[in-house]
Amino acid sequence: MKKYFGVLLGVLTAIGGFVDIGDLVTNAQVGARFGWSLVWVVAFGVVGICVFAEMSGRIAAVSSRATFDLVRERLGPRMGFLNLVGSMLVTMLTFIAEIGGVALALELVSSISYVLIVPFVALAVWIVLWRAKFSSIENVLGLMGLALIAFAVALWQLGPDWGEMVSSLSPAQKPGSEGWATYAFFAVALFGAAMTPYEVFFFSSGGVEERWTAKDIGVMRANVFIGFPLGGLLSVAIAGCAAVVFLPQGIAVETLGQVGLPVGIGLGKIGLAVVVLGFFAATFGAACETGLSVGYSLAQYFGFQWGKYVRPREAAGFHTIVLVVTVIAVGVLMTRVDPIMVTEVSVVFSAIALPLTYFPILVVANDPDYLGEHTNGVLGNLLGVVYLVVIAVASVAAIPLMIITKMGQG
Amino acid sequence: MGLTDVEDGFDAVLHLLDRQVVDRDGKMVAKVDDVELTLDPDGGLVLTGLLVGMPALLPRFGGHLGPWLNQKYVQAGEAYADRGRPSVIELTDVADIGSGVELSVARDGLMRPRLDGGPGTPERWRIGDLVGTPVRCDRLPKRSRVLDVRFSGVPHGADRARVVGLIVGPGRPGAMLGYDRKREAGPAVLAGVVRWLHRHARVVSIGDVEVDREAGEVRIGSGADLLPLLG
Numbered sequence: 001m002k003k004y005f006g007v008l009l010g011v012l013t014a015i016g017g018f019v020d021i022g023d024l025v026t027n028a029q030v031g032a033r034f035g036w037s038l039v040w041v042v043a044f045g046v047v048g049i050c051v052f053a054e055m056s057g058r059i060a061a062v063s064s065r066a067t068f069d070l071v072r073e074r075l076g077p078r079m080g081f082l083n084l085v086g087s088m089l090v091t092m093l094t095f096i097a098e099i100g101g102v103a104l105a106l107e108l109v110s111s112i113s114y115v116l117i118v119p120f121v122a123l124a125v126w127i128v129l130w131r132a133k134f135s136s137i138e139n140v141l142g143l144m145g146l147a148l149i150a151f152a153v154a155l156w157q158l159g160p161d162w163g164e165m166v167s168s169l170s171p172a173q174k175p176g177s178e179g180w181a182t183y184a185f186f187a188v189a190l191f192g193a194a195m196t197p198y199e200v201f202f203f204s205s206g207g208v209e210e211r212w213t214a215k216d217i218g219v220m221r222a223n224v225f226i227g228f229p230l231g232g233l234l235s236v237a238i239a240g241c242a243a244v245v246f247l248p249q250g251i252a253v254e255t256l257g258q259v260g261l262p263v264g265i266g267l268g269k270i271g272l273a274v275v276v277l278g279f280f281a282a283t284f285g286a287a288c289e290t291g292l293s294v295g296y297s298l299a300q301y302f303g304f305q306w307g308k309y310v311r312p313r314e315a316a317g318f319h320t321i322v323l324v325v326t327v328i329a330v331g332v333l334m335t336r337v338d339p340i341m342v343t344e345v346s347v348v349f350s351a352i353a354l355p356l357t358y359f360p361i362l363v364v365a366n367d368p369d370y371l372g373e374h375t376n377g378v379l380g381n382l383l384g385v386v387y388l389v390v391i392a393v394a395s396v397a398a399i400p401l402m403i404i405t406k407m408g409q410g
Numbered sequence: 411m412g413l414t415d416v417e418d419g420f421d422a423v424l425h426l427l428d429r430q431v432v433d434r435d436g437k438m439v440a441k442v443d444d445v446e447l448t449l450d451p452d453g454g455l456v457l458t459g460l461l462v463g464m465p466a467l468l469p470r471f472g473g474h475l476g477p478w479l480n481q482k483y484v485q486a487g488e489a490y491a492d493r494g495r496p497s498v499i500e501l502t503d504v505a506d507i508g509s510g511v512e513l514s515v516a517r518d519g520l521m522r523p524r525l526d527g528g529p530g531t532p533e534r535w536r537i538g539d540l541v542g543t544p545v546r547c548d549r550l551p552k553r554s555r556v557l558d559v560r561f562s563g564v565p566h567g568a569d570r571a572r573v574v575g576l577i578v579g580p581g582r583p584g585a586m587l588g589y590d591r592k593r594e595a596g597p598a599v600l601a602g603v604v605r606w607l608h609r610h611a612r613v614v615s616i617g618d619v620e621v622d623r624e625a626g627e628v629r630i631g632s633g634a635d636l637l638p639l640l641g
Binding site: 069072074301304363 | 423425427428429430431437438439440441443462467470471472475476508509510582583584587588592595596597598599600
């Protein structure tokens with residue numbers, strides 16, 4: 001019984017923890033501009049993150065090696081360092097966006113400018129990262145994140161014409177006012193939002209934190225293969241809500257309030273309150289994950305003690321990094337930079353940085369020295385190679401598309 | 411054991427460098443930033459220690475960048491006598507080497523630089539210096555370098571691990587990603603591409619090569635056997 005409860009809890013937190021500020025903003029923007037015609041990218045990205053996370057989770061379970069251990073072991077100190085810098089910058093950017101997202105969610109409730117809220121959010125994040133137990137962070141925020149199911153309920157209440165919806169899933173149903181370059185740019189952004197690199201840093205390091213062994217592979221797979229796709233459905237619901245409410249009016253989504261507005265229309269004030277709670281939990285949880293991920297990657301490259309499974313005193317360097325990163329994030333947000341804009345940039349750079357960590361993981365997932373009998377199977381490798389190609393293409397195409405479309409404005 | 415027998419022995423870059431070192435109690439110590447070899451009186455090269463710290467890591471950045479970074483690092487703390495010396499973890503303190511290096515001792519006060527010098531001190535080499543060294547050989551492409559160093563035995567066994575051969579060829583050390591040692595490792599497409607890129611790489615016995623540390627090159631005589639990887 002206890003075991004089933006553990007699996008259920010893992011799946012639920014995986015669902016609630018799947019969506020972060022990148023998914024919220026990008027899905028709502030895409031829904032408002034492209035309707036249902038880009039939903040296939042979300043589905044494709046979700047399968048991708050399942051493949052990626054399952055490989056890294058399996059490696060962590062069998063060999064206790066997390067992502068950046070493998071990056072340095074396989075790419076060597078120089079390439080590994082470039083990789084570290086690139087991945088860390090993207091994760092930092094995401095961390096800034098998440099903290100901004102928490103502050104924006106609290107602004108919706110309090111009407112106090114988010115700039116004034118940011119320092120308190122950062123302080124709260126830091127205290128949680130310093131004091132709270134790893135499993136409590138994951139479980140509490142993951143379960144609270146389930147409040148975002150309000151999007152799915154709201155979509156059902158808004159009652160779109162389901163037949164019309166199904167027929168508009170094809171890319172050919174792209175609104176005529178949008179060009180194909182813009183369509184491709186948002187496809188890359190959605191892909192980056194679904195397959196953010198930190199998710200894997202966090203997932204694999206979390207496996208080491210929770211001392212997974214080869215016996216835990218089954219539970220890990222249940223979390224990934226059930227939790228992530230259901231979390232992905234929430235992403236689709238966010239896009240769908242925006243498609244129903246904003247697309248016919250030609251309104252662009254530019255604030256977090258607009259992301260939640262369709263829920264207010266569909267479910268009234270209570271729905272709106274629930275969804276704002278969801279915003280808070282999703283962004284706060286992701287802020288914790290990204291903050292830890294920066295510490296994980298640096299410590300794993302240089303080999304010093306990391307993790308929340310030891311007392312903070314024993315991993316002082318790791319906790320110092322988390323503190324410094326939090327201070328930097330406050331500094332950046334206090335310049336009044338728009339957190340939504342930071343989010344838009346972070347999802348595109350996520351897509352750019354993805355091959356850096358995906359490639360070494362795919363190689364090690366095939367190495368019996370690490371995995372013994374648990375190396376990739378035929379299906380795993382087939383998907384692994386397909387996604388290697390797609391990830392490489394998306395990474396190369398991202399910057400040209402960003403320039404051509406002026407960040408999707410064109 | 412044969413030079414291309416992958417069941418026995420191990421390769422330094424692939425199996426040892428950059429691995430996580432963990433102490434007796436599971437606490438993290440450092441990465442294997444470089445590996446120390448000691449020249450035996452009989453002329454053999456023996457694995458004696460793991461090197462740790464910036465003075466071991468930075469030179470491995472390669473080319474002109476590595477030495478330059480290391481020089482800047484030493485200059486930034488020139489008052490420290492041992493600034494340029496890496497710390498050593500003696501191989502006798504290593505309990506097991508798998509995906510990480512496990513020690514048989516606790517990490518407290520474990521690492522210190524090796525302060526040798528004076529008469530009778532054996533000659534010490536670093537794997538990081540050997541790997542990447544240009545190779546002169548008529549039968550190999552001009553751009554060939556030392557890609558990896560092959561050892562016999564197990565690193566932490568009672569018999570000390572000895573260098574038995576060098577893997578030489580064009581390309582970058584570590585770029586073979588282990589596909590040179592395992593025939594079955596997938597994905598097939600990736601393995602095929604990596605093996606094709608390194609189709610000129612060969613294994614050569616350490617007895618057949620002359621390592622010239624002054625000139626910074628490795629010479630392979632005309633009579634040496636150049637064995638293909640994977641046997």
